[in-house]
Each structure stands twice: as structure tokens, then as C-alpha cells.
Amino acid sequence: MPHYRAESTVATLTGALTEAGYRELRDGVLKLATDAPESVIADIHGLDVDDDSLLSVFTVIALRIGDWPGLPFAVVTDRADHVAQLAARGANLPVHADVLAAEQARERPSRLRAAQLLAASPHASATARAFVGRTCAQWNVREHVDDALMVATELVENAILHTTSHPRLRLELRPDTFTISVADDDPRQAVLRERPKENGLGLRLVAQTAHRWGCSPSWVGGKVVWAVLLPNRRGHPIAEVPDPRASGPVRRRHRDR
Numbered sequence: 001m002p003h004y005r006a007e008s009t010v011a012t013l014t015g016a017l018t019e020a021g022y023r024e025l026r027d028g029v030l031k032l033a034t035d036a037p038e039s040v041i042a043d044i045h046g047l048d049v050d051d052d053s054l055l056s057v058f059t060v061i062a063l064r065i066g067d068w069p070g071l072p073f074a075v076v077t078d079r080a081d082h083v084a085q086l087a088a089r090g091a092n093l094p095v096h097a098d099v100l101a102a103e104q105a106r107e108r109p110s111r112l113r114a115a116q117l118l119a120a121s122p123h124a125s126a127t128a129r130a131f132v133g134r135t136c137a138q139w140n141v142r143e144h145v146d147d148a149l150m151v152a153t154e155l156v157e158n159a160i161l162h163t164t165s166h167p168r169l170r171l172e173l174r175p176d177t178f179t180i181s182v183a184d185d186d187p188r189q190a191v192l193r194e195r196p197k198e199n200g201l202g203l204r205l206v207a208q209t210a211h212r213w214g215c216s217p218s219w220v221g222g223k224v225v226w227a228v229l230l231p232n233r234r235g236h237p238i239a240e241v242p243d244p245r246a247s248g249p250v251r252r253r254h255r256d257r
Helices: 022-033 052-067 080-088 099-105 124-139 142-162 202-209
Strands: 002-004 009-017 040-049 073-076 112-117 168-173 178-184 212-217 223-229 239-241 250-252
Touching (some): 022 040, 022 212, 040 080, 040 099, 073 099, 124 168, 142 202, 202 212, 202 223
Parallel strands (some): 009 040, 040 073
Antiparallel strands (some): 212 223
16 A cells, blocks of 8 residues: 655565466556555565566656656665666666655645646536636736647547546646656546547547547556647657567557547
8 A cells, every 4th residue: 555645655575476367566656646646666675576578668668757747756775785786777767775865855846736626517618728827827928829729628538538537637848858647547447449430539639639648547446548749849649669578569559448
């Protein structure tokens, strides 16, 4: 179970890290990150690792959490074998002796957040657009307004169309990114159709507009569909994240529901 602190969310990992448990550990920490407010720390004091290559799981986690939700990630251990194994693998991630040291060392990038709970009704997208417009004006981010309005509209309408949830819209501004996310209570993943029909164009528009987008399971249940905008830059509908445990990059093709 996670331990929630004022400065971080800590995942305490124990037992043996095996090939069979690699995916479960990775996905468990990534799910935890969807609801973590400040940073994520993996405490591996009690984790036994026989195969050094399995430690690549923490590099993969750091890459994906850094992309979205854009949180700092660190590993905590004071075991000499862990430190040596991580160094041997060339793991490019912070490693600290304890949780307090990890919290004190992490970067604290400035960011603004705003959230809106929406009704499960056809009027939700209009409410979402009004909220995005007001927030962008308050934050003075004119360059993001048009794309943010379109992305929020499509994500909210997708949630209304495919779930019975009250969508939860969240905006987050950092110095170099603007993120729009919509959470719902339905665990089914949002996917991108290869040949979308007229009512299946929403996620394709999001994918063509955003620098990166994705769908992540939430620790509290359901999922979060998110999109990251960059200033004056457009992204691609297919995102690649290197996974050292795979034979090549992980190519995440999304299909509409």
C-alpha cells in the first residue's frame, strides 16, 4: 500500500523482483503516480534483486512519470548491493538513502493547477470549455487556448459518450508544458481506432494536436486520459518510450473505443 506524505507518495517495495513480477511492479507504481500530488518515491530497502537487468524497471517508470503526470521520481535505498547494481546498469535517476533525503533533494518546478468536476450530461463539454477559457485567461497562456479548448472538449465528450461517470477535468501549467486530463470511473482504456467513424474522430484530433497523450489507470479506480501541449509545437499520434526489457522501443498505438 502507498504511504501518503505531505511532500511525496511513497511506494514501499518488498520481496523479490523477478521477471514474472516486473510488469506488476512497473504498472503498480505508474498507477500510483496518477493520483500523487507532488512526487513519487520507490522505497526498495526490502527488495531483493537477483538479475541486475530487472532494475531497468525504475528507469522506465521515471521516463513515463516524467512525461505524465510530470512528477519527480526517486529511488530510496541504503543497501550497498542496490547502489552498486543501479550504478552498473547506468540508471539515470536519483537514488537516496532515505525518504526525507529524497524529498529535500527533489526539484520543485513552479506549476499551477485547476480542476472542475463536471455533470454526466450533454452540457458537460460546454462547461468544460468555459472553465478552460477562464483558466487560460487567469494564467495568461493565450498560446494554449485553442488547442486546450479542443482537447478538453474531445476528452470530456469521450468520457460522456463511453462512461456513466462525472468527468473530472484537470489543467496543469508548468514552465514548458500545459496538461489537460480527464478522469472517469470506467477502467476500460481509451484507444484510437485505425479507421474511425464520424463519432470516433475525437481522440485522433487529440493525438494530432498534443505533443503526447495517453490513458493511465488510476490507483483509486477508473482511468485518466491526458494530453500534453508544448508552446508553439505539435506532436505526433504515436508516442515511443524506450523500454530496456523489450527488444525495441515500446510503440503505443492507441485505438478509439
